[in-house]
Amino acid sequence: MFFILSKTISYLLMPATLIGLAWLAFFIFRKWKFRKYLAILGFALFLIFSNDFLANSFLKTWQTEPANLDEIKAQKFTYGVLLTGMTNTLKEPKDRVYFNQNADRLLQSMMLFEQGIFDTLYISGGGATALRKDLQESRVIYSYLESINFPVDKILIEDQSRNTVESARFANDFIGKQNKILLITSASHMRRAAGCFEKEGYKIQSYPTVFLTNDEMINPSMFLPSVDALLKWNILFKEWMGYSAYWLAGYL
Structure with a gap:
């Protein structure tokens, strides 16, 4: 339930969705005396969320x-923990x-x-969609590494987790907590990921x-409307909402 609800709320509160809802409401509420402010709101949101300077800064x-x-090279880790979320498993x-x-x-x-910084690559991630539970991304990545002769x-691999908190919890079944792990994920996702694994005692x-x-x-180009800026805001909103939801649920 938490998984489906978090995905739904995240989609509804994305910057592009908020802009679309403001403009959609402008056309729906034709008789509302404050209708013009919906158009102004939509335009203001567009200017903010398409500004690459703001997006880059935040x-x-x-x-x-x-x-x-x-400093990383000076250490030796038993496990490098790689979190998935890097492939399109729906593509044929x-x-x-x-x-x-x-x-x-x-x-x-x-x-x-390859530089010998960790001994074993632990890949964590199953299906990250609410409707498909058979899209096990860690297995897809395993097959790719096998095809390029990586030492399998x-x-x-852990192929059942659907989100970060499950990745941290399911790791208990595969790797011990006695040694420090090298956690590998996106820079924007690291706060939430590190919090989840630390909560589990790692x-x-x-x-x-x-x-x-x-x-x-x-x-000057950073102040012109940019699709890249919208992408950055989407990532940022997703992480803000994800971190907040995890904190409220006690996962961090």
């Missing part, structure tokens, strides 16, 4: 800072893997493994990936 503040690679044909922007999670994990004897070293922000100086 997302950069929320993201976990990049890990110090030299099924003879290949369709990666999305979060593929950096996997690329960084492979690099860390150094891989463990000691973690964060290794954030997928940085969608930039460190460039301010330029």
Whole structure:
């Protein structure tokens, strides 16, 4: 119930949805005397959520800072814990893997493994949709790694979790808590992920990936309407709502 409710609320409160609802209400409530303010609200939301300067600034503040690679290399971990959410499991044909922007999670994990920073890659993630429980992403990634001759004897997979809190809880059945784990996920997702694993008693070293922000100086193009800005706000709203919901539910 929590899974379905959180997904529904997240969709309704996305920036693009809020803009659409404001403009839709403008056309529906034709006789409302304050109707014009709905159009103004929709336009104001559009200007805010399409502004890349604002989106970049807020997302950069929320993201976990990049890990110090030299400090990471000085440590040795038994497990590198990779959280899924990087493939499109609904795309046909099924003879290949369709990666999305979060593929950096996997690329960084492979690099860390090749450098001997952790011994075993633990991949956690089943189906992340409310209607399909058979889309086990960790198995999809396992098959991809197998196809490129990655040493699969150094891989463990957990294919039942549907969200971050379940990933943390199900890890109890696969890896012990006596050693510190290297947690690998997106920089925007790391606060919530680290909180869930720490709640379960794990000691973690964060290794954030997928940085969608930039460190460039301010330029005029950042103030023009941008689809990228809307994407950044969507990610930020998702994480804000996810973190808040987990905190209220006692998962953090």
